[in-house]
Amino acid sequence: MKASAAQQRLLLDLAELDAEIAKTAHSRKTLPEDAELAALTTELESAREDVAASRVSVDQLAGVADRLDGELTGMNDHLTRDKETIAGGLISHKALVELQHEAESLERRRDDLESEMLELMEQQEATSAEADRAEATLLTLTEKELDLVARRDESARAVDARSADLTERRGAMAASIDAELVGIYDRLRGRGQVGAGLVQARRCGACRMELDPRTLSRIAAADEDEVIRCEECGAIMVRTSHSGLPGQGRRSE
Template sequence: MRASKAQQQALLEVQELDTRIAQLTASRKKHPAFLALSELAGRKSDLERAAAGVSSKHADIKREQAVIENDIARIQARQEVMGQRLANGEGSAKDLVAIQHELNQMATRREKVEAQLMEVMERLETSSADMDAVKAQVAGLAADAEKARAEYKAAMGEVDVELSEKQARRANLVADMDAELLEEYEYCQKRSGLGVVAAKGRQLVGMVNALSEYEWHQINTLAEDEVYYSEDMECLIVKLAD
């Protein structure tokens, strides 16, 4: 592939920048504060699921309470009507006996329903306490996350500055680079993790010799404005002057 000496030097510098950017990015992810944030994020997801479950259960209990309260209200209203009829002596003696029997049944029914209501209210109280507990945990988690973020930001200050500088420098270099050359470089990076290396004499700069005699011959016969794609290493090779 054709590439001017300036383009070749730019390509090698991009490789250096990419290597350093990868190192800086890795250091950010290995910092204890980053790991703490990752753990807190996992705990947050767990708490959100727990909060959703508690909230749904609380809503179900409240609906159950409303149904029972409505039932009590209907019984009470019926008791008042029938009690008034009994007090007024409305109807025959047989009717009054029937009314009294119905009142007795309603009293028994109301007692049972009110007992149900007490049990539901106890569950509602427990559910409310559970909701408060989850909210307190969420608030505590948010405070821990804020503290971890502050620690991470302080610890990563110099790293972030260097990372920003390297990324800006890379952007400037690739903006002026031949599109086909850059595409080939990035293709190599994806395949092997390495986009380009420099060769000087019969040595790969900074690497153990991993090339066949055939490839060394191909490299040694390169023109000044050529770069070589190594099948052995799946990356581009730039030949430097001896």
């Protein structure tokens, strides 16, 4: 196949653009904000679990407090009735003694419940404070997540804009190269291979394979518009004045 040296050299520029496009695509998939968001997700899940657990504890203690308060109210009402009956003096001696014993027992139980209620109130205060801390932590992490999402979206837009620009430039450049030449290049890239590489320092710029003297001599002897493929990787080997081919100093590019 024949193609002018200038056309072949354009493949190197095309390869650079393709490398930039690939690099941009990789950066789009590996935005640093995405990594931060992934790490933050774990923190958020833990914070939500802490908030849920603390709320359950608060509700459970509130239920216990309601039960104790109900017991105390009922006990105080019962004790008040017993004392009123005792003060009225209208019951038998035996009933009076029994009622006094009952009143004493109620007072002891009431004192125990009041002590229990005080301890419970201290526990409720500590649990409520812990719940407040958990909710404050969740709020802080949620705000951080919103900020990260906004920054991630901004970074993504910038990368997408660069990708669109590179793709547009790539299309324009590919259109300026011989269709058959760029077709070979694209087919190689489609198979995951390098499409073209500069011959330099006795190596193929695509696969980095060192070229033997016979191959170098053959390349040097070929017409400059001859399209030469690497025997190892199949890439188009582009020659320039910097390729260091045998006798190149005595030939024009």
